[in-house]
Amino acid sequence: MSTPFYRIIDQEQAIFKHAFENKLPLLLKGPTGTGKSRFVEFMADSLDKKLYTVACHEETSATDLIGRYIIKGSETVWIDGPMTRAVKEGAILYLDEVAEARPDIIVALHSLTDHRRSLFIDKTGETIKAEDSFMLVATYNPGYQKGFKELKPSTRQRFISLSFNYPGKKVESEIVVGETGVDEVIANQLISIGKKIRNLTELGLAETVSTRLLVDAAILIKSGLPKRLSCNVAIAEPLTDDEDTLEALKDLISLSI
Ligand SMILES: Nc1ncnc2c1ncn2[C@@H]1O[C@H](COP(=O)(O)OP(=O)(O)OP(=O)(O)O)[C@@H](O)[C@H]1O
Ligand SMILES: [Mg+2]
Structure with a gap:
């Protein structure tokens, strides 16, 4: 696939790179259509990383991200969700509109976004330590939009944050x-x-x-x-x-x- 077209605006490329190298989660905020998603695609490509994108909405639950048992013939088999795959493979997980998701996702995020960098899968009883090259990126539309949910300070403060806006x-x-x-x-x-x-x-x-x-x-x-x-x-x-x-x-x- 060819490199996505992205016009660098300010220091965002350096910030992303340093966040990645130092295993810090990154939160992008700002109005719709200001290049947040394009930027993440561009950075994943330039760091040569696999990108898992999940567009969160009010029905998105921890199960959707972490994984579930499915019935296959006479057996039940476990299928990793995008978060688990990204954690195991050391990929970039991009959670678009993270605040919209159900609160159980926030629980899963907390252990992933602090010094533990681990994911607890309650259905299998496993705790998975994230690969060194795993990175979590999320977007969030701050409260100026009516009807949009807020993120708790304890979640917000786990991320380095970067604002996007209309360029000059x-x-x-x-x-x-x-x-x-x-x-x-x-x-x-x-x-x-x-x-x-x-x-x-x-x-x-x-x-x-x-x-x-x-x-x-x-x-x-x-x-x-x-x-x-x-x-x-x-x-x-x-x-x-x-x-x-x-x-x-x-x-x-x-x-x-
Ligand atoms: N810096 C940029 N470089 C290249 N294209 C850009 C840039 N900023 C905006 N665009 C253009 O704007 C479009 C919308 O950008 P994008 O989808 O990344 O917005 P977004 O911030 O993720 O919006 P939303 O919050 O609605 O998801 C892109 O498809 C691209 O055409
Ligand atoms: Mg987007």
Whole structure:
């Protein structure tokens, strides 16, 4: 597989590398579409490590991560879950939206994320010590989003934490061009739309335009869809369902591109 495209923004590559070398778990936080997942894919590739990704949701339980017995013919056999496999193989385990998962996952995480670096499998009675090259990376959307769960301080403080945010103009333009091949003039128009919407805090959007939306608009334009239409469906519509707000966003777009 080819190396994922990732434009380094600041010190994140060095932080990840040092966390990995020193066996420290890493927590990435920040709004949607700011490159957190892409960064983890990029780092796994550059460190030549296998990556296990689990998208956590409210039904995700410790069993899903650790493993379960299944019935095979007349026997029951134990199947390792992604967490157990990553711990045994010394891979990177990426828990996306870790706070959403059921509380029993947090219990399993605690012994893995302190000096013990071990996983207790209650169903088999085993305790597995993590391989030296095992690393845990998690993401977390902090409490500014209504309905999102919080992480307890005793969990938070087990991780080195790194914030992601919307990049500056020049970097964001490089991302949009690098990701889509759209020409720079169009990329800059998209970024200026993004910037204007980000400044319009009075619109009361739950989350504002992410780099992901700008990339999506660029993909549609590159594929031949008219520019304004591309921006309306890739930027305005995903941001709100409120008609007045939508109208305001579409006006802003038609004045800008
Ligand atoms: N620094 C970057 N380098 C390359 N692409 C980026 C970068 N930042 C954002 N992107 C683009 O934005 C898209 C969304 O990024 P990604 O999926 O990593 O976001 P995320 O932070 O994981 O979002 P979520 O919290 O919703 O999971 C990527 O598919 C990529 O096109
Ligand atoms: Mg992600």
